[in-house]
Structures are given as structure tokens and as C-alpha cells.
Amino acid sequence: MENVIKANGGKDLLSGVGKRFRKLLLYALLYFVAITTVYPLLWMVYTSFKSNQDISMNTLALPTKLHFENYLEAWKTARIGEYFFNSILVAVVSIIFTILVGASAAFILAKFKFKMQRLVYTSFIIGMLIPIQSILVPLFIQMRNFKLLDSRWSLILSYTAFGLPMAIFILESFIRDLPSEILESAVIDGSSVPRAFFKLILPMSRPALATVIILSFLNNWKEFSFALIFISDEAKKTLPLGLYNFLGAETNNYAGLTAALVISSIPVLIMYLFMQEQVIKGMTAGAVKG
């Protein structure tokens, strides 16, 4: 008995030292990953305040004087302001469509029973698995047939259509769990079904709608492939596409480029700052079923 205790004691002592060493190693690795993640982003932000001359002299150094004119130049000369406006417009209109169209479909799928219900639902959900690249060519031809190339509608319609699977998935499961009695009694009291949808179902679905809005905004804001093939008119380009041009035109203008990168990240960073938990939960949930 004594022996056993002794042996255990010795082992504990040994693993105590090992434990401290392991903890140190874990911390070192964690800090390494954190620095590799954060430093590039910090570099982007502080470089955007340096002059190109300062950057070429020492890329790592912090700015000695804040060159706000980089932002002005990016906004005006590099047309980032215009791209920014286009991105906001396309993202917001697409979100409104996705919400209205997606929520009404989700409502019907959740609270009504009809033939082919399963089929309709499943075909929407499978949409989350489709690699967008595999339908770029036919969708381009489709947009050309509709004479929508170089129109913001090409982006709005495709963002809405490709946002629907995710919106319907999230909203359908949420609305299904809302008690049916509320809806029934509203209808008995003389409310029409559309009225009940707008006055009851939509307000009650607010948490799910928030998730859909966040996910749609992030997706639409970063979308590049569709914009690349549908839009060639400078005046209608969205931010990702406009940024891409920036690289081709002014390869060595790091000050302007980093300012443009910061400008285009500000909306998503603000969103993340205020709704971090919803963003993280929404994105992981959105990814896991996809």
C-alpha cells in the first residue's frame, strides 16, 4: 500500500514538471498562431497611414506621421467610394429580397402540408452544396440572354437565388417550432394569412432573421466570382472586383492599396465588433450544414 502511494507521488511530481513544460509549449504555439493571424491585419492598418516613401524605406516601421490622404486618394482617385456604394446597394437590396422571398417560402414549408413539400424543401437545401464555380458559365449565358450583364440586377438576382437555400434552411426550422395555435387563432379571429405572416410570423422570427441578415451580408459583401463575370462597367463594380483592379493598375502603391483594403473591411469589422456571437454562430452553423 505504502509503495503504491509513493509510486503515485513520484509520478505526480514528475508529471508536474512535465505539465508546466507542456503548458509553456502550448502557450508558445498559441501565441505564434495568434501573432501570425493578427500581425498581418495590424500591418495592413498602420501601413495605410504611411507614405509610399516610408513604406519602401522600412516596411515594418510604424508611421511617423499619419497620412490620411491615402484614404482620400483611395476613396476618390481609385474610385473605392463608388465601389463601396455599389457594394452596399447590391448587398442591401439582395438581403431584402432574400428575407421576403425566403421567409414566405419558409413559412409555407413550415406551416402548410401539400404534395411535393419534401421535394421542394430538399431541392432548396441541396443548393447549399453546389459549388458556385460549376455554374458560372451557364449562369453567365443566362444573364446574357436576359440582357442583364453589366446591370446591378444580375448580382442582386443571383445573390438572392443563391442566398435562398441558407435562408430557407434557417427560417423553416425556426418557424416550424413556433406554436401553430397562435397562427390558427389569428386566422379564426378574422386575420388573413398574409396579414398573420407579416404581423405575427415575421416579428416572432426576429432572431432567425438576424442570423440570415448577417450571413447574407457577409456573403454578398465578399462575393467575387459572379461580379467578375457579370460586371465590366467601372461604374457598377462592387468592392472585391474594384479592389482587384487596384492591384493590376498600381502594383507598388502600397499606401493606397492598404487604405482601400481597410475601407472595404470596415463594415464587416464593425458588424463583428457589435454582433460577434451571432456572426460566429451564424457562420459555423451556415458552414456545417453546407
Place this chain on the structure above:
Amino acid sequence: MELISRNRKYIFIGLFPAVALYIIFVIYPIVRSFFYGFYEWNGLGEPIYIGLKNFQDILKDNIFWLSFKNNIFVVVASILGQIPLGLFLAIVLNSKLKGAGFFRSVLFIPMILSTVVVGLLWSTLLNYQMGVVNYILQSLGLEKLALDWLGNPDIAMYTVCAVIIWQFFSLYMIIFLAALQNIPNDILEAANIDGANELRKFFSITLPMLWPTVMTAVVLCISGSMRSFDLVYVMTQGGPANATELMATYMYNKTFSVYKYGYGSAVSLVIFVISFGLILISQSLMRKKNSDR
């Protein structure tokens, strides 16, 4: 429910906009791409039916096979890079660590940035002459390691994969973190009492219990890698010398640079089949392993 079913006309009204949009802009294009794949078409004139010729050409095209190989490389690098890294970070953050919440928030930031921003940022950081990476390596006296990260065909693919991992590892970290929090504490405590060490606990308790999550992560890696068009297009456009060509960039070049719409559609179809095939195979393989346990 009877009152609702009396209002059947609303089924049609409520579903119509969503179904119409979805058919016009998602389903119909997929079906059409199936047909275009059997035609030779420059996008303007009359398409000419050529049967399976496009697909035969794809099989004989070395650049297609190179891009296929690169796609598989991205899949493997994502699985071997993001999953272990994500799992490691999740375990570290799940242990009672000071500042875990802070690390979690900060590490997630690359996920929310647009891929074009990430691509442009890393293109500048990795620039051969002016980039921060080489500047740091040189100041550490490691001049030999200051390579032309994106310009050297031998290493460009590794560089691209590293950036992909940098952008997406935190997604896996969060997924594993959520799964770890679902492991009941008393199991691990019982193992502690039995004197199991950390490694033993990881392999006999944590990993088996996380297995379904690992399976999801593998599927995510596959479908995510098949979509990594934006990043490669921004950073290298598939170059240098096709070294980072992916099936999607290859398809894009064939269609929109040399106007082979029929051929591009055929490649699209192949991408579609391969990604669905990989997802199905990985799911059934993982399921088998899962039931073995």
C-alpha cells in the same frame, strides 16, 4: 390546421417567388450546363453538337490534369492543415486558459474578411522584393529562406495552401470548440481518477467522441477547397506556368479568355461531379470507420 389548409391558394403565392428565382438562376443553369457540355460553342454563333468530344479532350488535356492534381492537393492540405490546427487550438482554448475568449475572437477575424482582401493582403506581404515576410526573414539572417513565394512554380502551390489555411482554420477551431463543450465533464474526470494522461485521454475519449465532428470538418474541407477560386485568381491567376491552376481557374480561362463555352461547360460539369463524388465518398468512408468503433 384546417383553417390554414382552407387557404391553399397561399401555398402557391408564398412559394412562387422563391421557386421561380431558384429554378431560373440555379436549377435551369445546371441543367443547361449539362447540355452545353456536348456542344462546341464560342458563345456567339450557333452551337454545334459534338457528342463526347469535349470530355475526351478534357481527359487528354495535361493542364486539366495538373489543375485536378492541384485541387486534390488543396483538399489534402486543408484536411491535414486546418483540422489538426483547429483541433489543437480548440483543445487549448477549452482548457481553463486565461484570455481564451479574447483569442477566440481575434483568431476568427480572417474568416469574416473578403477573400479578395485576404488575397491582396498576402500578395503584398509575400512580395519577393518589398514584402514583409522576406523583410523579416532577411533581418533574422535567413536570406536563404527569403523565396519568391508566389513567383516560383515549385513553391507557389504551398504558399497558396498556407494562405487558405490562414484564412479558414478558425472555422474549424470554433466547430471543434463547440463539440468539445458537449463532452460531459465526468467522463474526463473519471479518466483522471484512473490516472490517464492527457495524450491517453485525447486518443481514448476526446477524439472518438469528436469523430462525427471530424467527419463534418473533412466534408467542409472538401467542399471549401473546391470553391477556392477567388483566392487563387487574385493571388496568381493560376500561374506561374499553371503551377497553381485549379479546375475552377482553368474553367474560367477556357471560357472567358479563349471563349470556349462548350468546353468550359464540360469542365464545369466535371467539377460538379468530382466535388459531389468526393463528398459522398468521404461521407461513406467516415461512416464506416465510425461504425467500427
